[in-house]
Amino acid sequence: YDANWAIAGDSPVSQIGHLIKASWILARAYLVTNDERYRLAASRTLQEVLNNGGWDRANGIPYTSVNWQTGEITKTQAEYWQIEQAVTAGLSNWFVSGDSAESEQFLSMADRSLQFFTDHIIDRSNGGTFMMNTLTGAPLNTDKGNSYKAEFHSIELFYYVYLYGNLMVQRQPVTLYYQITPTPGEQFITFSPLAMGNSKLKILA
Numbered sequence: 547y548d549a550n551w552a553i554a555g556d557s558p559v560s561q562i563g564h565l566i567k568a569s570w571i572l573a574r575a576y577l578v579t580n581d582e583r584y585r586l587a588a589s590r591t592l593q594e595v596l597n598n599g600g601w602d603r604a605n606g607i608p609y610t611s612v613n614w615q616t617g618e619i620t621k622t623q624a625e626y627w628q629i630e631q632a633v634t635a636g637l638s639n640w641f642v643s644g645d646s647a648e649s650e651q652f653l654s655m656a657d658r659s660l661q662f663f664t665d666h667i668i669d670r671s672n673g674g675t676f677m678m679n680t681l682t683g684a685p686l687n688t689d690k691g692n693s694y695k696a697e698f699h700s701i702e703l704f705y706y707v708y709l710y711g712n713l714m715v716q717r718q719p720v721t722l723y724y725q726i727t728p729t730p731g732e733q734f735i736t737f738s739p740l741a742m743g744n745s746k747l748k749i750l751a
Contacts, residue, residue, distance in 0.1 A: 563628030570635035574741035606658025630703040632659035
């Protein structure tokens with residue numbers, strides 16, 4: 547469900563990033579539950595974006611919004627948070643996919659979106675990230691923070707690229723730091739840096 551539908555009445559126009567994020571969340575749910583329905587739903591949702599009008603194949607990023615009834619692209623700008631979802635959804639779906647061709651498609655989706663983000667979304671002169679760019683990378687909205695933009699999406703992207711890139715793609719350890727409040731008694735703390743299933747992660751001494 548996309549909140550924009552409620553705002554626009556009966557309009558079928560949807561922000562594509564919401565659909566991509568749904569795929570990311572479904573893939574994460576599969577990693578925790580091992581319920582095949584989540585994996586299949588994640589893949590189908592992402593394939594819908596890639597193959598039915600939501601994806602700019604030339605530049606390797608999602609379009610901003612689309613009319614899913616007509617297939618008409620209603621906005622063709624490159625929005626920072628939607629590109630983040632393409633990276634995280636691409637990596638997580640690559641990891642869980644049981645099909646080699648599909649896996650490569652999802653990994654390419656993540657790679658190209660991350661390349662666009664690092665090449666064009668990061669403001670190398672003033673810091674932070676741009677809110678909106680053209681499909682070829684030129685900044686359209688240079689706001690660093692407003693009612694619709696906060697840097698948490700960028701921080702989230704870097705965090706998950708670090709974890710997914712190392713743990714899933716490279717199969718190598720990561721270093722994380724936790725601030726734990728001291729207590730007089732014994733504590734039992736579960737560390738869950740990402741959705742992957744408790745048995746798949748180990749703390750190295």
